[in-house]
């Protein structure tokens with residue numbers, strides 16, 4: 001089979017062209033319906049891009065133009081596959097990453113144009129899911145450094161984080177046990193990066209890139225490991241929904257987009273704005289409610305007591321993260337706790353820690 005059909009996108013217009021594909025000795029030729037030669041791609045330069053299972057999607061490596069060719073006929077796809085060693089079907093992850101980065105560059109450019117028309121807030125929610133993990137992790141690392149230096153008012157440095165001294169190690173093992181159990185149930189795409197920090201407030205925050213800060217004050221106020229786990233589960237909800245990234249996009253807007261395009265957030269205004277946003281952000285009620293629902297569902301999935309979130313919310317109230325304060329101040333709080341209880345039928349649950357582990361965790365900050 002030396003010839004077949006395909007769909008060709010030229011990378012500059014959105015036109016979807018039905019084409020004939022001729023397989024030459026060293027290159028494939030893409031011909032328009034009228035026989036015009038649209039492109040000639042050497043087999044050695046081909047790369048397959050992420051696509052649904054039944055489609056072979058090809059591009060040309062190092063091609064400045066994002067042209068692509070889609071082959072639907074499986075037999076013809078096999079013919080091409082056999083000629084091109086460079087199509088590495090096992091490298092699915094790499095391909096996807098590359099496609100993501102290319103996709104993001106396009107998205108960033110388009111978003112700059114859209115921002116001019118619609119403004120940033122409306123776009124943030126739509127764009128956040130498009131931010132590739134690798135870039136979100138970079139942002140997270142930069143925001144993490146900024147948040148740390150802001151919260152660490154006594155300049156304790158490494159000692160700002162609890163759980164590193166010998167006497168604090170059992171506490172760290174205990175919180176890790178909680179984190180691992182939630183993480184397993186959540187099946188997130190990337191591991192969580194938790195830290196317990198020496199701050200008096202009863203608070204917990206989630207940063208872009210899966211960083212979670214649990215404040216010492218929250219551990220002091222929690223009356224059980226399940227209560228603490230419930231708040232962490234709520235924060236995992238913010239991470240799963242990428243709320244931090246959304247709010248950073250909203251608050252830092254263009255400087256974030258520029259930082260992203262340059263691949264460097266450090267030194268950019270975006271990080272300072274981002275750190276402030278994450279620390280002070282008072283998410284909208286619906287965002288909090290859905291992080292709540294996520295957290296409760298996650299607790300239930302982990303075989304733990306989902307009602308623990310309602311318990312600690314009711315007791316700590318406004319002292320916890322600002323978003324929770326909004327929820328607690330709202331007259332519908334009781335209804336909300338009732339909603340938490342409604343999706344958590346009474347049943348046998350397994351506590352996160354035994355009494356000794358919980359006692360150790362209480363002393364994680366010395």
Ligand SMILES: [Zn+2]
Pocket residue numbers: 234238283288291321323324
């Ligand atoms: Zn929240």
